[in-house]
Amino acid sequence: MTKILAVDDSASMRQMITFTLKSAGFDVVEACDGVEGVSQARQHKCDLVLSDVNMPNMDGIAMTRELRTLPDYKYTPILMLTTESGLGKKTEGKNAGATGWIVKPFKPDQLLNTIKKVLG
Amino acid sequence: MSIELSQFFQVFFEESFEGLDVMESGLMSLDPANVDNEMINSIFRAAHSIKGGSATFGFASVAEFTHVLETLLDEVRAETRGMSTDMVDLFLQSVDCLRELLEGLQAEVPVDGARADGLRQKFEAILDIPADAVVSETVEVEPVAIGWQIKLVGGEDILRTGNEPIRMFTQLGELGELTITTDFSRLPAFNALTLESCYLSWQLTLMADNVKRADVDEVFEWVVDECEITIEPIMDESVPVAAEQVEAPEATEAVEEDVPDADSIGLAAPQTQKKAEPGSIRVDIDKIDTLINMVGELVITQSMLGQIGADLSSDNVSKLQEGLQDLERNVQVLHESVMQVRMLPISFTFNRFPRMVRDLSRQLNKKIDLVVKGEQTELDKTVMEKIGDPLVHLLRNCLDHGIETPAERVKAGKPETGVISLNAFHQGGNIIIQINDDGAGLPKEKILAKARKNGIIGPDVVLSDEQINDLIFQPGFSTAEVVSDVSGRGVGMDVVRRNVQELGGHVSVKSAEGVGSTFSISLPLTLAILDGQLVRVGNQVYIFPLVSIVESLSVDKKQVSTVAGACDLLRLREEYIPIIPLHDAFGIEPDSRNLEKSLIVVVESENTKVGLVVDELQAQQQVVIKSLETNYQSVEGISGATILGDGTVSLILDIGGIVTIGQNTTHMQIKAA
Numbered sequence: 001m002t003k004i005l006a007v008d009d010s011a012s013m014r015q016m017i018t019f020t021l022k023s024a025g026f027d028v029v030e031a032c033d034g035v036e037g038v039s040q041a042r043q044h045k046c047d048l049v050l051s052d053v054n055m056p057n058m059d060g061i062a063m064t065r066e067l068r069t070l071p072d073y074k075y076t077p078i079l080m081l082t083t084e085s086g087l088g089k090k091t092e093g094k095n096a097g098a099t100g101w102i103v104k105p106f107k108p109d110q111l112l113n114t115i116k117k118v119l120g
Numbered sequence: 121m122s123i124e125l126s127q128f129f130q131v132f133f134e135e136s137f138e139g140l141d142v143m144e145s146g147l148m149s150l151d152p153a154n155v156d157n158e159m160i161n162s163i164f165r166a167a168h169s170i171k172g173g174s175a176t177f178g179f180a181s182v183a184e185f186t187h188v189l190e191t192l193l194d195e196v197r198a199e200t201r202g203m204s205t206d207m208v209d210l211f212l213q214s215v216d217c218l219r220e221l222l223e224g225l226q227a228e229v230p231v232d233g234a235r236a237d238g239l240r241q242k243f244e245a246i247l248d249i250p251a252d253a254v255v256s257e258t259v260e261v262e263p264v265a266i267g268w269q270i271k272l273v274g275g276e277d278i279l280r281t282g283n284e285p286i287r288m289f290t291q292l293g294e295l296g297e298l299t300i301t302t303d304f305s306r307l308p309a310f311n312a313l314t315l316e317s318c319y320l321s322w323q324l325t326l327m328a329d330n331v332k333r334a335d336v337d338e339v340f341e342w343v344v345d346e347c348e349i350t351i352e353p354i355m356d357e358s359v360p361v362a363a364e365q366v367e368a369p370e371a372t373e374a375v376e377e378d379v380p381d382a383d384s385i386g387l388a389a390p391q392t393q394k395k396a397e398p399g400s401i402r403v404d405i406d407k408i409d410t411l412i413n414m415v416g417e418l419v420i421t422q423s424m425l426g427q428i429g430a431d432l433s434s435d436n437v438s439k440l441q442e443g444l445q446d447l448e449r450n451v452q453v454l455h456e457s458v459m460q461v462r463m464l465p466i467s468f469t470f471n472r473f474p475r476m477v478r479d480l481s482r483q484l485n486k487k488i489d490l491v492v493k494g495e496q497t498e499l500d501k502t503v504m505e506k507i508g509d510p511l512v513h514l515l516r517n518c519l520d521h522g523i524e525t526p527a528e529r530v531k532a533g534k535p536e537t538g539v540i541s542l543n544a545f546h547q548g549g550n551i552i553i554q555i556n557d558d559g560a561g562l563p564k565e566k567i568l569a570k571a572r573k574n575g576i577i578g579p580d581v582v583l584s585d586e587q588i589n590d591l592i593f594q595p596g597f598s599t600a601e602v603v604s605d606v607s608g609r610g611v612g613m614d615v616v617r618r619n620v621q622e623l624g625g626h627v628s629v630k631s632a633e634g635v636g637s638t639f640s641i642s643l644p645l646t647l648a649i650l651d652g653q654l655v656r657v658g659n660q661v662y663i664f665p666l667v668s669i670v671e672s673l674s675v676d677k678k679q680v681s682t683v684a685g686a687c688d689l690l691r692l693r694e695e696y697i698p699i700i701p702l703h704d705a706f707g708i709e710p711d712s713r714n715l716e717k718s719l720i721v722v723v724e725s726e727n728t729k730v731g732l733v734v735d736e737l738q739a740q741q742q743v744v745i746k747s748l749e750t751n752y753q754s755v756e757g758i759s760g761a762t763i764l765g766d767g768t769v770s771l772i773l774d775i776g777g778i779v780t781i782g783q784n785t786t787h788m789q790i791k792a793a
Contacts, residue, residue, distance in 0.1 A: 010169045012132035013176065020123055054168050068280070074316070077282040083172050091345065099282035100342030105175035105183075108123040117291055118282075 002119060003027040003044055007037035007051040007063065008081065017050060020108040021115075034058025038066050041073060048118060049078040050102070053089055061089075061096045068097035077118040081106075125177050132173045133226045134400070137219065139166035141471055144215050148474045152203040155196065160203075163211075164193045170218065182221050185236045188243040189214050195247075207246070212475065214239050265353035267296065267327040268336050273306075274318035275346030283343050285322070291339050296328020327354070401501055407460050414454040421446045459649065462502075466544045466553070467495035469508050473515060473542060480519045487526050487537040488519060494544035499551050503623055503643055507553070510616045510627075514555050514639050515540070517613070522559035522637055532634065534558065550625070550667075551645055556638040562631040564588050571597065589629050593617040621776070624650075624665070650745055650772065652762075654738035655721065658708040661770045662734075663743055663762060668775040670722040670729060672737055675715055690720060690731045697722060701733040705757065705778065711735040725775040732778065745772060756780075 004026050006017045011032075018028045029044045031037040033055045041049065049067065051060040058066070060080055067073040080093040083104040090101055102114050146163040150156065167190045174182035189211070195201035217235050224231030270292075274285060292298050303321040307313070326336070333351065340349050425443045428436050470492050481488040499507075523529075523538035530536055543554045564585065571577045571591045583591075591597060595614040620627045625643035644650070644667070652663035679691050680699065688699040699720065703710040712718060712735070720731040743762035748755060748771075759774035 009165070010132075010173055011135050012128045012173050013169075015131050016123075016125070016128045016176065019127070023123060052172075054165050056162065056165060075279060075282050075284075083168065083175070094281060094342070094345065097281050104172045107176075108125075118287065 001025070001027040002048070003029060003046045004115070005029045005031065005037065005041055005044070005046040005049045005051075007031040007034065007040075007049070007055070007060065009033055009052060009055040013052070013081075016108070017111065020111055023108075024112050024115075026115075034060060034063030034066070037063045041067055041070065045072055047076065048115065049073070049076060050115075051078065051080060053080055053082045053093065061092050061098075064093060064096040064098045079114070079118065129177060129226075130400070132177055133222060134402075136170045136173060136222050139170050140215050140219050140222075142166045144212065144475055145471060147208050147211050147215070148478060150203065150208060152205050152208055155203045157197075160193070160197050164190065164197050167193055179222075179225055181231075181233060181236065182218065182225070185214070185218065185221065185240055188240050188247065189218075192243055192247055210239065210242055210246075214243075264329075264356075265331075265333075266329045266356055267325065267354035268331065268333075269352040269354055270324040270326065270336065271321070271348075271350045272324060272340070273321040273348035275343065275348075276317045276319070278343050278346050279316055279318050281342075281346075283346075285318070285320070288339050288343075289322075289324070292324065292326055292336070295331045295335060296326050299325040299327075325354070401462065401464070403461050407457065410457045411454070411461070414450060414457055417450050418447075418454065421450055459500075459645075460498075462500050463498035463645075464501050464504055465496045466499050466504065466551075469504055469511060470495050470542060470544070472508075473511075476512070476515065477519065477540065480516065484519060485525065486519070486523055488523055489537055489539050491539060491541040492543075493541065497544040497546060497551060498645075499544075499643070500645060503645075506619065506623055507641070507643065510619045510641070511553065511555070513613075513616050514627075514641075515542070518555055518557040518559065518637070518639075522557035522561075524560050528560075546645075547642070550642045553641045553643070554638055556636065558636040561633040561635055561637050562589050562592065562629065563633065567591050586630075589631050592629065593627070624667070650743050650762075651740070652743045652772065653721075653740050654764075654770070655734040656736040656738055657702045657706070657734050658710050660706070660708055661738065661764065661768070662702070663770055663772040664721060664723065664732075665759075665772070665775065666740060668723045668725060670724050672719055672721045674718075675720050677716055680715060688715075690722075692722065692729075692731075695729065697729045697731050699731045699733060700778065702778075703733070723775045723778075725779050728779055730779050743770075743772065 004021055006014060006021065006028055007030075008014045008017065009032050014030050014032070018030060021028045029040050029046060031040045034051075035058045037049070037051060038058070040046075049064075051063060053060040055063075064078050064080070067076070067078060077099040078097065080089070080098050080101040081104055082089050082093070082101050093101060099118065100114075102111065106114075143163050143166045146159050146166075150159055150163075167186055171183055171186035171190050174180075174186060192201070192207070193211075196203050196207075217239055221231050221236060272285070272288075278285070289298065289300060301323040303323065304319075306319045306321060308319065313319075333353070336351055337344075340347070343349075421443060425440070425447065428440050428443060432440070473492070474490055477488055477490040518540050523540065524532065524534075526536040529538065538557065538559055540555065540557045543556070545552055568577075568583070568588055568591075571588075571594070572579055574596055576591060576594045576597065577583070593613045593616070595612070597612060597614065617627050620641055620643070623643055625641060627639065627641045629637055629639050631637035650663070651666040653666050653669055655662050655664055675690065681689050681691065681696075683689055689696045690699050691697075699715075701710070701713075701718075702708070703713075710718070710733075715733065718733045718735060719737060720733055721737070722729055722731050743764075745760040746762055748758055748761050751761070755771075757774055757777040757780075758771045759777070760772045761769050762772060764770050
């Protein structure tokens with residue numbers, strides 16, 4: 001089963017994302033910040049990472065940078081969930097190795113469509 | 121697939137309220153002149169999460185409001201704008217406003233948006249956004265293309281960010297008929313090849329007659345900065361063979377669907393949603409782990425006992441006893457751990473006080489520091505919810521009546537800034553909450569005069585200092601000459617005392633004129649469990665709350681004086697205490713009506729002591745309180761019931777009520793006589 005790592009410090013967002021992904025038949029691993037995200041990513045071999053940008057302890061950008069140093073996550077798609085539609089964060093995320101982004105707010109359907117696009 | 125967003129609302133509200141608390145306490149501790157980066161970051165993050173969540177779940181009013189707030193916070197964070205006290209005020213007001221908006225949405229009641237609009241205008245004024253900024257929309261008339269010619273020069277690093285060109289091609293292929301020509305010219309010599317890099321370029325021809333430029337752009341959205349992309353429309357005339365345009369593309373999936381109209385989600389949500397009062401509790405993982413551990417132990421004990429039971433003989437009686445002892449210990453620990461689940465740190469209540477003190481001291485033109493200690497002390501959730509208001513009242517009182525104005529303080533030789541300290545700690549089975557101020561103290565003469573004037577005490581009564589201070593808790597007492605906006609809101613200290621007593625606790629005050637006052641509230645750790653003294657009257661066993669028992673004694677006839685027509689009085693050292701035979705109050709046949717053969721338990725309620733006559737004192741034990749009201753009906757003199765070890769139901773006495781019953785019985789006796 002395709003396994004997705006969902007990282008967000010907001011419990012409601014995590015719940016929404018997890019529910020949506022599980023309903024669509026994905027396996028989901030959660031983390032509430034970048035530090036936990038990295039440790040979850042090490043434990044589970046995930047096929048896709050969804051991550052919020054603004055998080056305590058380690059933000060999504062630092063986490064992406066960290067994940068890209070792991071052999072298992074060299075090419076794994078990493079999508080940033082960002083509310084900042086401004087290019088700043090996007091470029092920063094891309095430079096850190098993010099595949100792309102999903103602009104918040106998004107609806108469950110939009111999330112799934114984007115994920116399908118990435119997973120092919 | 122349609123997913124009902126309303127199922128996530130509860131969590132969203134809970135985390136948003138938590139976020140608001142974070143913002144509030146962060147703003148409170150923020151020094152505008154020297155903004156702490158980490159602090160402003162956490163405030164920003166909280167606002168950001170609320171904005172993100174509210175937009176996702178369709179609460180546009182909250183999302184829009186938080187947006188301006190966030191924008192300003194972001195500027196402060198990026199240090200392009202300085203912080204000022206006025207801005208802190210504005211942010212704090214916004215926190216209140218957001219809380220109001222969210223509470224309204226949670227309770228599904230409409231909230232007046234005027235406050236939010238007013239605040240938003242203030243933010244917009246600071247941010248220099250024209251109030252009625254109209255985003256000019258330029259509508260480009262797009263020529264109708266029958267296809268797109270795309271040239272893609274892969275960025276060397278696109279593979280390293282997980283952007284696989286094949287995926288983009290698949291996506292394009294879904295839009296129409298795609299022809300791909302690959303250009304290998306940039307491929308280096310074999311030994312210079314890096315597997316992780318992309319050296320290829322492509323010529324793509326997408327034939328599809330209603331695919332817009334935006335649809336094509338979207339495919340390359342994530343790599344547009346890394347790759348060289350040129351997208352040209354193929355117009356009708358450039359297509360050599362018209363027949364090729366036959367293949368119609370599949371309908372593009374609507375990715376950019378509109379977010380459904382805002383608050384309609386929240387307000388028109390299915391009515392099954394529970395209103396307000398969430399009734400959920402967040403529990404530390406540690407506590408749950410302890411519980412699970414204990415259940416594990418229980419299972420082991422159970423299987424051990426089961427083994428003994430299957431093979432029961434006189435040989436293994438000692439083993440059985442051992443097992444039962446284990447069981448008892450396990451159940452006890454489990455019981456304690458379960459009770460722990462209901463316990464929350466008192467910071468949940470204390471957290472709102474710094475803000476209150478800040479606002480009120482500004483309003484009163486006083487300088488006050490609030491010192492909070494023991495915020496981690498844990499208290500039952502129900503007790504916590506009910507103690508908030510009495511604490512607010514006491515605190516307001518300290519601010520208003522306790523702490524003097526800076527001028528008065530300087531005159532009295534004290535520092536300008538007054539100190540109120542709030543402290544919580546455990547003492548025995550109780551939690552003590554103390555509110556201390558270094559203000560003027562209680563004016564004894566004034567209190568005494570007022571009490572006499574109001575007829576609370578007789579003109580000639582002589583009272584100790586303690587008793588005088590205690591007068592402020594009497595109904596109808598207020599010394600403030602002018603009822604102030606701050607503490608004179610119709611509820612007096614008597615209400616505070618009553619509320620605390622309803623929780624099974626008591627409140628007292630110590631004060632020294634000119635030095636300050638200390639209010640102490642003592643509360644039981646939980647409402648569900650009571651330390652009880654089992655007493656027997658005739659064939660009934662009752663439970664006295666252990667806290668209300670002063671002492672128990674067997675009496676000498678000489679100590680009892682009978683007042684004609686009224687109840688008997690027990691002389692206990694310097695005091696005379698009315699004696700209430702419980703058997704009379706409850707209509708039970710006692711072992712003996714001879715006082716000398718009975719026992720007297722002296723109990724205290726609201727500073728009134730009475731002696732209750734019982735036949736026998738039995739064990740002291742913790743009992744689980746079951747509500748009589750929910751299972752039967754409310755009965756005067758009884759606060760609840762419990763089930764004893766032998767399975768019988770025993771009633772728990774409400775000492776306050778018993779005192780009243782006793783007084784009435786005495787009256788009736790007088791009338792009858």
